[in-house]
Amino acid sequence: MNSEKFSTSNELKIGLTILVAIAIAFVGFRIMRDQPLFRQAKFLYVKFDRVDGLLPGNVVHIKGFKVGSVKELQYLFKEDSTLVTLSITADFNVPKGSKAILKEPGPLGAVTIEIIQSTNSEYIEWGASIDGEIDSGIFGTFADKGEELADKLTKSLKDLNSLLVKVDSSLYSKNKDPINSTLTSFEKIGRDARQLLEKRKADIDSMIVSMSNITQNFDDLTEENKAEIDSMLTNLSIASAELEVLSKNLNKTTTSFNQVLDKINSKEGSLGKMVYDESLYNNLDSLSFNLNELIKNIQKDPKKYLKHMRLIEVF
Amino acid sequence: MNALKQLGQYTLLLYQALRSVTEFSTYRQNLFSEFVKIGYQSIPIIMLVGIFTGAVLTLQTAYQLDTDLYPAYIVGSIVAQSIIIELAAVISGLVLAGKVGARISTELGTMRVSEQIDALESMGFNSVAFLVIPRIFAGILMFPVLYIIASTLGIIGGLVAGAADGILPAAEFMKGGRLFFFPEDVVFGMLKSFVFGFVITSISCFKGYYAFGGAEGVGNATTQATVLSCIYILLADFVLAAILL
Numbered sequence: 001m002n003s004e005k006f007s008t009s010n011e012l013k014i015g016l017t018i019l020v021a022i023a024i025a026f027v028g029f030r031i032m033r034d035q036p037l038f039r040q041a042k043f044l045y046v047k048f049d050r051v052d053g054l055l056p057g058n059v060v061h062i063k064g065f066k067v068g069s070v071k072e073l074q075y076l077f078k079e080d081s082t083l084v085t086l087s088i089t090a091d092f093n094v095p096k097g098s099k100a101i102l103k104e105p106g107p108l109g110a111v112t113i114e115i116i117q118s119t120n121s122e123y124i125e126w127g128a129s130i131d132g133e134i135d136s137g138i139f140g141t142f143a144d145k146g147e148e149l150a151d152k153l154t155k156s157l158k159d160l161n162s163l164l165v166k167v168d169s170s171l172y173s174k175n176k177d178p179i180n181s182t183l184t185s186f187e188k189i190g191r192d193a194r195q196l197l198e199k200r201k202a203d204i205d206s207m208i209v210s211m212s213n214i215t216q217n218f219d220d221l222t223e224e225n226k227a228e229i230d231s232m233l234t235n236l237s238i239a240s241a242e243l244e245v246l247s248k249n250l251n252k253t254t255t256s257f258n259q260v261l262d263k264i265n266s267k268e269g270s271l272g273k274m275v276y277d278e279s280l281y282n283n284l285d286s287l288s289f290n291l292n293e294l295i296k297n298i299q300k301d302p303k304k305y306l307k308h309m310r311l312i313e314v315f
Numbered sequence: 316m317n318a319l320k321q322l323g324q325y326t327l328l329l330y331q332a333l334r335s336v337t338e339f340s341t342y343r344q345n346l347f348s349e350f351v352k353i354g355y356q357s358i359p360i361i362m363l364v365g366i367f368t369g370a371v372l373t374l375q376t377a378y379q380l381d382t383d384l385y386p387a388y389i390v391g392s393i394v395a396q397s398i399i400i401e402l403a404a405v406i407s408g409l410v411l412a413g414k415v416g417a418r419i420s421t422e423l424g425t426m427r428v429s430e431q432i433d434a435l436e437s438m439g440f441n442s443v444a445f446l447v448i449p450r451i452f453a454g455i456l457m458f459p460v461l462y463i464i465a466s467t468l469g470i471i472g473g474l475v476a477g478a479a480d481g482i483l484p485a486a487e488f489m490k491g492g493r494l495f496f497f498p499e500d501v502v503f504g505m506l507k508s509f510v511f512g513f514v515i516t517s518i519s520c521f522k523g524y525y526a527f528g529g530a531e532g533v534g535n536a537t538t539q540a541t542v543l544s545c546i547y548i549l550l551a552d553f554v555l556a557a558i559l560l
Contacts, residue, residue: 021460
């Protein structure tokens with residue numbers, strides 16, 4: 001009886017041990033595979049042409065929020081595409097027509113899958129397939145743009161090339177060849193100049209020698225008359241100083257004169273009025289005319305004017 | 316020569332055990348008590364081994380990978396996968412070679428030198444069925460269970476150590492662990508522990524069953540059982556890795 005009790009206790013312990021181990025294994029598996037502990041995991045299937053390093057355990061997002069993970073990848077040889085099983089843990093439903101987008105990572109990130117929800121009010125059943133697209137990410141974008149850019153660049157270069165060919169043909173065609181003829185003329189001028197130089201080489205040489213002699217003479221002269229030149233320069237210096245004073249005075253005078261002229265110009269003062277006021281001239285003119293008339297009249301009839309005037313009284 | 320003789324003896328013992336597998340009534344009683352002794356009573360030491368293996372592995376992996384070249388969660392990947400594939404099975408195997416192997420060989424050796432086995436035989440008991448089969452069975456069935464406990468606690472220990480030491484948060488650790496978690500690895504680890512269970516119990520039974528020479532003989536048998544168990548665990552580990560990975 002004792003042994004029977006012992007045995008029962010043993011069986012209990014064994015049962016307990018194995019049960020605990022199985023429970024731990026189950027829970028551990030669920031946790032490690034990122035599946036919900038007590039609910040049945042919900043699966044979605046997506047096909048991608050290529051998966052770019054997607055691994056089981058990579059995250060599934062909706063608008064950046066983690067809703068599940070990649071459970072399994074299976075390459076389908078017949079369709080040349082990869083069937084991805086997504087395990088969805090979050091409590092939500094996927095509208096019909098939603099898409100799964102495979103997002104390529106940045107430099108260090110992992111590949112993720114983003115589910116883009118459609119606005120459809122009907123929901124798909126779990127275990128169904130949704131469409132998959134590949135978003136090549138920022139590097140992909142750069143690559144695409146780069147390709148476009150390269151195409152454009154190629155076209156531009158082609159255009160440039162054809163332009164250059166045209167320029168080339170227009171400039172160097174044999175019939176009308178301005179550049180060539182210009183260059184030929186230049187060449188001819190150069191040749192002529194050289195010939196001239198060669199011909200007159202002796203003259204030029206002697207000219208240079210003469211020039212050298214002149215300079216030498218001048219040098220000697222300067223050496224000999226150094227003292228005189230010095231005093232001359234001193235005098236010149238003094239003269240120039242005086243000239244400076246003179247120039248200053250002259251400057252002052254000019255300024256004053258300018259002021260006077262300005263005043264005259266601005267019709268100020270008697271001189272100014274005289275210059276610009278016509279009345280004086282008019283008066284003088286009429287005076288001279290009248291005087292003329294008077295003299296004429298006096299000549300015509302001196303008695304009339306001189307009747308009352310005695311010569312004696314006048315002088 | 317002696318080694319060949321021993322190999323023959325060992326094979327014969329296993330053959331005899333295999334032939335007596337059908338005598339369930341003979342070893343039923345012993346089977347359950349061995350389950351408890353090998354499995355249930357080893358749980359505390361296995362938990363300890365698991366937790367500390369995981370904790371130390373986390374700290375040391377973080378120390379070794381202390382560069383900005385890798386994201387921190389890689390530590391979690393390395394720790395979890397190392398524990399699942401290798402350490403939970405091998406370290407608990409080595410520990411159990413001492414704990415379980417020594418007990419089995421001492422038990423059987425003492426029974427042999429005190430002629431209890433002869434007494435069983437003379438009473439008409441199949442001593443191999445009565446003594447060896449339940450121990451080997453308990454070994455191969457309970458070791459995978461212990462492996463599950465060890466690996467789970469190893470990962471938990473690593474996670475706690477990583478979080479407590481500020482190496483990486485628990486969520487990061489789990490992210491890394493999940494990244495390289497493959498169910499095949501768990502199967503592989505369980506297969507390893509299954510093989511180790513067989514290696515330890517069979518070698519210990521063999522050494523104890525054929526012990527001779529009194530108390531000293533029992534001591535020798537126990538030493539040899541422990542040492543050989545350790546050696547064959549490492550050998551089996553290598554062979555399994557080479558064949559299966």
